[in-house]
Amino acid sequence: MSVEIRNPSEGELRKAMKAVEAAFGEEQKEEDLDRHQKAMPRDRFFVAYDGAVPVGTTASLPFELTVPGSELATGGVTWVGVLPSHRRRGILTQMMKHQLDDLHERGEPLAILWASEAAIYGRFGYGISAPTVQLDADRSRFSLRDDPGPRGAVRLIDREEAGKVLPPIYDAVRRQVPGFTSRNALLWDLYRLADPEHWRRGGGPKFYAVLEFDGEPVGYAIYRIKLDWQEGFAKSQVRVLETCATSAAAERELWRFLFGIDLVVRIQGRHDPGSPLFLMVVDPRSLMLRVTEGLWLRLVDLGAALTGRTYATDDSVGMEVRDELCPWNAGRWRIGNDVARTDDDAELELDIADLASAYLGAFDFNQLAEAQRVRELKPGTLQRASDLFRTARPPYCPEDF
Ligand SMILES: CC(C)(COP(=O)(O)OP(=O)(O)OC[C@H]1O[C@@H](n2cnc3c(N)ncnc32)[C@H](O)[C@@H]1OP(=O)(O)O)[C@@H](O)C(=O)NCCC(=O)NCCS
Structure with missing residues (x-):
């Protein structure tokens, strides 16, 4: 039409x-x-x-x-x-x-999105680039293993103070974690800190909790409580809207705080797959983690996108990339520290969407090949490409947009 x-x-x-x-x-x-x-x-x-x-x-x-x-x-x-x-x-x-x-x-060079339905965007060259995990934890089963004991202190602060204290913590974590997006003062104010009544969906107001070690802010949580009473017993839920922690110790203390809130039976929210929480608790099953495909990413300009990230080895791999929608990306590339078009024989063949799945480090080329998303044309290349793209931790995007 x-x-x-x-x-x-x-x-x-x-x-x-x-x-x-x-x-x-x-x-x-x-x-x-x-x-x-x-x-x-x-x-x-x-x-x-x-x-x-x-x-x-x-x-x-x-x-x-x-x-x-x-x-x-x-x-x-x-x-x-x-x-x-x-x-x-x-x-x-x-x-x-x-x-x-x-x-x-x-x-x-890049486009990202959250999909309302997972079947929509693959056809436009978007690939699953940062899966996320939903947490729906049973509070009564929460207990930390090898617990070194509580550290630091949590302060509940108002929105105005949150506007000053939270952004530097977010930025410190953002610079370390692929998948994080920049958030300017306007976006903080209009969305993450804002709390209009009609966004609450049955929950209470937003709370802003900052964690400090020796008086220094090291993490925060933004959350609501959805009150629920049944036959005289409180069955409320904590809805975690965002957590940010600058270290594993800060992360442990934030969860200790959130799981310590009284009158609550469940803790729910989006969760970072790179978080150590799963391995920190006595009963990991009780966290009820559920994986969804999360953030979708599109390499709009393959050359600029691949030049713009760093690599874990000095190797380079020849890839034949298919891209019908953005023909400027299609063809044979040598990918590594010097990204360039090449006439050499390709060693791997794949679709632009599947390259996006490897780009932030969510999946390696062995996994993609096992799912028939990448074809290895020269034996040994899957491992070399996986080593090349390896990252220190899984990607994660905490932003709603
Ligand atoms: C999703 C939406 C935007 C699709 O718009 P549309 O104009 O109908 O899409 P198109 O006609 O261009 O469809 C292109 C292709 O995608 C497919 N497609 C479209 N929506 C799809 C869906 N929700 N699930 C699976 N496939 C879908 C179509 O069948 C078509 O496939 P084909 O090329 O093989 O025939 C529209 O259905 C919509 O507004 N949905 C509700 C709001 C929403 O979910 N928005 C997305 C927010 S992330």
């Missing part, structure tokens, strides 16, 4: 944002539209117009994404929706192409 894809004018933006209500079935409150309008540069917001009617949207927030050894400009894709009256006619396909061309022209 023929639609026009373009940036909305200043006067059209709100109506276009409002159109997404029908795509997701959720009311967009005026207060949230104000918020989104402040956060979203209009030239990064694309609308599919059927005549004068906005029938689809996609947008990207400007982030710096932590990649192994560095940070790269990255489009954080969001606001993806097509009206139910216009679905399955290729509008998303047209918008995805338009957006990738836009990011390419901007010189942003």
Whole structure:
């Protein structure tokens, strides 16, 4: 179907944002539209117009994404929706192409997103790049093994103080962990610290807890409590919105605090697969960890993306990469410390989406080959490529966007 894809004018933006209500079935409150309008540069917001009617949207927030050894400009894709009256006619396909061309022209070598459904984005070259884990822990079974005993102190602080204390902790961790995105003061204020009543979904207000060792902030947790009483007994849940810890000891003390909150039976939230918590407790099963595919990543500009990360060995590997949607990426590359196009024989063959799965260190090439996602053309290359891309820890993205 023929639609026009373009940036909305200043006067059209709100109506276009409002159109997404029908795509997701959720009311967009005026207060949230104000918020989104402040956060979203209009030239990064694309609308599919059927005549004068906005029938689809996609947008990207400007982030710096932590990649192994560095940070790269990255489009954080969001606001993806097509009206139910216009679905399955290729509008998303047209918008995805338009957006990738836009990011390419901007010189942003990566795009990332969270998918509402896991089957949507693989066809556009996005790969599973940072799986996440959901925690739904039974508080009564929590106990630390080989517990060295409590350390430091937790202080509950108000939103204003949180705005000063939390960002430096986040940034210290962000620089170490591939998958973290930069979060400027506006994003902290408008989203992570903000706490409008209608975001609570039955829970209480946000609490901001900072952990200090010798008076120095070393970690924090943002959480809510969903109160629940049944026949005289409290069965509340702690909903963890974000934790950040600058060391394993800080992480242990944050969880000690969260699992110590009274009147609570379950602790729930998104969890970092690189966290040591699973190995720190006596009863790891009781954490009830459930893996989901997490963050999707697209190599918009393969050359710049692969030049922009560091490697674990001095080797280089010849790869034949398929990429129909972004033909500038397709072809034969030598990948390692000097990334370049090559005429040499390829040693591996793979799709751009599967290269994205190895890019942040989530999966190695042996795993990808076992799942028939990579073909080894020269024996021994899977191991060499895995060694080359190896990272110190699994990637993780704590940001909602
Ligand atoms: C997901 C959504 C944006 C798709 O838009 P659309 O315009 O219908 O998509 P297209 O017509 O371009 O579909 C392209 C291909 O993706 C497939 N596809 C689209 N949505 C899909 C889904 N939810 N699950 C699996 N496949 C899907 C189509 O079948 C089509 O496949 P084909 O090329 O083999 O025929 C739309 O259904 C929507 O708005 N859903 C609700 C909101 C939402 O989930 N947004 C995504 C937020 S991350």
